[in-house]
Amino acid sequence: TCSKSDCPKMSNTERTFIAIKPDGVHRGLVGKIIARFEERGFKLVALKQLTASKTHLEVHYQDLKDKPFFPSLIEYMSSGPIVAMVWQGLDVVKQGRAMLGATNPLASAPGTIRGDFAIQTGRNICHGSDAVDSANREIAHWFKQDEINDYASPFINSWVYE
Numbered sequence: 001t002c003s004k005s006d007c008p009k010m011s012n013t014e015r016t017f018i019a020i021k022p023d024g025v026h027r028g029l030v031g032k033i034i035a036r037f038e039e040r041g042f043k044l045v046a047l048k049q050l051t052a053s054k055t056h057l058e059v060h061y062q063d064l065k066d067k068p069f070f071p072s073l074i075e076y077m078s079s080g081p082i083v084a085m086v087w088q089g090l091d092v093v094k095q096g097r098a099m100l101g102a103t104n105p106l107a108s109a110p111g112t113i114r115g116d117f118a119i120q121t122g123r124n125i126c127h128g129s130d131a132v133d134s135a136n137r138e139i140a141h142w143f144k145q146d147e148i149n150d151y152a153s154p155f156i157n158s159w160v161y162e
């Protein structure tokens with residue numbers, strides 16, 4: 001037996017909210033971004049395309065409402081369709097952030113999504129939750145309970161985790 005923090009079998013139920021922003025959709029990067037999470041071994045448990053309302057985005061980005069870029073951020077994020085996803089797996093919140101790269105693509109390492117596909121912060125193509133608490137809040141904000149698929153994946157359980 002092991003405790004949640006050191007036991008992959010017990011802690012691989014962590015979930016994060018990942019979104020492909022309107023620029024990522026327009027630029028045809030949906031497949032490439034999904035592929036990185038699939039190839040890593042994370043499990044896709046929810047996915048939909050939607051154009052988000054400004055009100056919905058103002059709640060999503062509530063912590064940034066006093067920033068000077070907030071109005072342009074809401075404009076950008078509501079300008080076209082977003083692909084919203086929930087990915088599940090061991091340490092997926094932190095790993096997802098690492099796979100995305102830094103907020104400013106110019107500071108993102110090659111090999112990260114932003115480091116490979118983006119240049120400016122205001123067009124950084126993807127979103128990822130920054131902590132387990134915010135992930136849970138964001139998942140509940142973007143998905144209804146019955147849009148999340150709680151399915152067993154024996155292949156992942158045996159061949160991604162030991």
Ligand code: IDP
Pocket residue numbers: 064069073102103121122123124126127128130
């Ligand atoms: P994150 O997306 O890496 O978590 P946050 O600081 O939470 O970064 O900011 C949310 C989003 O707001 C960023 O991904 C980016 O699209 C936008 N943003 C953040 N800082 C700036 C800025 O200085 N100028 C323009 N847009 C910004």
Ligand code: MG
Pocket residue numbers: 130
């Ligand atoms: Mg953030």
